[in-house]
Amino acid sequence: MRPKFFYGWVIVIAAACVILIMYGTLFTFGVFFKPVLTEFDWTRAMTSGAFSLCILTHGVLTIVIGRLTDKYGPRIVVTACGLSLGAGYLLMSQITSTWQLYLFYGILIGMGMGGAWIPQVSTIARWFEKRRGLATGIAVSGEGVGILIMVPLSRWLISAYGWRTSYIIVGIIALAFIISAAQFLKRHPEKIGLLPYGREANATDISPAKYHKSSVTQDFSLTEAVKGRQFWMILAVFFFFEFSILSIMNHIAIHATDIGISGTTAANILAVIGGTSILGRITLGAFADRAGSKQAIITGLAILATAFLWLQLANVEWMLFLFAAIFGFAFGGLLVQPSLIIAESFGLTSHGTIFGVISFGLIMGGTLGPFIVGYISDVTASCQLGFLICAIASIISFVLAVFLRRTSKKRS
Numbered sequence: 001m002r003p004k005f006f007y008g009w010v011i012v013i014a015a016a017c018v019i020l021i022m023y024g025t026l027f028t029f030g031v032f033f034k035p036v037l038t039e040f041d042w043t044r045a046m047t048s049g050a051f052s053l054c055i056l057t058h059g060v061l062t063i064v065i066g067r068l069t070d071k072y073g074p075r076i077v078v079t080a081c082g083l084s085l086g087a088g089y090l091l092m093s094q095i096t097s098t099w100q101l102y103l104f105y106g107i108l109i110g111m112g113m114g115g116a117w118i119p120q121v122s123t124i125a126r127w128f129e130k131r132r133g134l135a136t137g138i139a140v141s142g143e144g145v146g147i148l149i150m151v152p153l154s155r156w157l158i159s160a161y162g163w164r165t166s167y168i169i170v171g172i173i174a175l176a177f178i179i180s181a182a183q184f185l186k187r188h189p190e191k192i193g194l195l196p197y198g199r200e201a202n203a204t205d206i207s208p209a210k211y212h213k214s215s216v217t218q219d220f221s222l223t224e225a226v227k228g229r230q231f232w233m234i235l236a237v238f239f240f241f242e243f244s245i246l247s248i249m250n251h252i253a254i255h256a257t258d259i260g261i262s263g264t265t266a267a268n269i270l271a272v273i274g275g276t277s278i279l280g281r282i283t284l285g286a287f288a289d290r291a292g293s294k295q296a297i298i299t300g301l302a303i304l305a306t307a308f309l310w311l312q313l314a315n316v317e318w319m320l321f322l323f324a325a326i327f328g329f330a331f332g333g334l335l336v337q338p339s340l341i342i343a344e345s346f347g348l349t350s351h352g353t354i355f356g357v358i359s360f361g362l363i364m365g366g367t368l369g370p371f372i373v374g375y376i377s378d379v380t381a382s383c384q385l386g387f388l389i390c391a392i393a394s395i396i397s398f399v400l401a402v403f404l405r406r407t408s409k410k411r412s
Contacts, residue, residue: 007186008127008197012135014184015120016142018078021177022085022116024146025170026054026109027274028154030253031267035163036101044254046098048374050105051250052367057110059363065114066122066356073187074119082178085112089171093164112174118359119185121339122352126188130198132343133293137285137336144281144332147274155267219347225354230345230405235361237297237404238338240397243365244308244390245331249273250370252324255383261317272324277332284333285340293341294404297334301398304330308391312384338362341404369393 029051037047068077088108095101121136128135150170157166189196225231249270256266280300288296307326314320342355373386 017181020142020146023143024150053106054110061114062359066352078182081115086175093167133288144277239365243369246366247369273328276328280329280332300334
């Protein structure tokens, strides 16, 4: 008999807390950007390069993190990453040169961010067969809540205490919340004598072999997955998606100040993105449960491309806030989808490993985007051309998504 309370929902809450702090603190980079630039008189490309290195480090580690999560479970992995992340923010308060910026932010924080996504969503995929999209959407909504809370909080801290003290406070928050939440993460339901949510079977039929077989598709190893077209199409779709969204998250606040909007209002634009992304994650996550992740991806990318086209015209405050609302909804909803389409396409046995390799490719897009847009901004003294390139990338992503194979879904 299924217990009245399913522990998988604890997993969802714990994962949401980890994602909230990890991504909430990551996207404060745009708020810290200008004070750091002002103090050291560095170029935008040089400073945003540390963010790109952070994403690159994160990307390189995703392959290892995915495999470690499959083998050892999320608790140990997320705890270690939380320690690295918190230490990186604490040390950022002491920087005096670019090599320290790149070491502490690009490497230490990048290593910590390796535990931000794959251990959470891969674990949720194992705990849920029914409502997997909804559960994933709720968990990754932590990112939106994190942006909504941490960006304005960081802005206030910087204005009250300066950017160095603010980084110390951010580091303490990261250490305390991530390490605590990680202790509630469990590798899979079988560990505590349960079945995934929505799987009907005798209570005794919970051997690891039974558990690891996905009911939605044949399970693939990484070697088998990379031989197929679907793997590379998924990677390409989300490569261009990551290129565009991380460029925006890194540069939209400073773009707003460039056109005469106050720093506080610019931080609020990021907060709107975080807030509307919560709605997008839950809405498109639940939509994927009904229609399949391919349709959810196409819908989200169509909305995203619309937002980018609007951004080309946005030159006053209200237009940027409207962009932020549309962009945030699409951005949030699309972040739910990689885990879902990987589970639908390749099963669960090697979910973390396959997700890790695909994520490495995606993060390469996220690494290139902020640096390229930063470089173009330095050359042209404007983000406009860089944002046009982001719009083109989002349209390419949409076109590629149309050619994804339809994935089979087990009807409940």
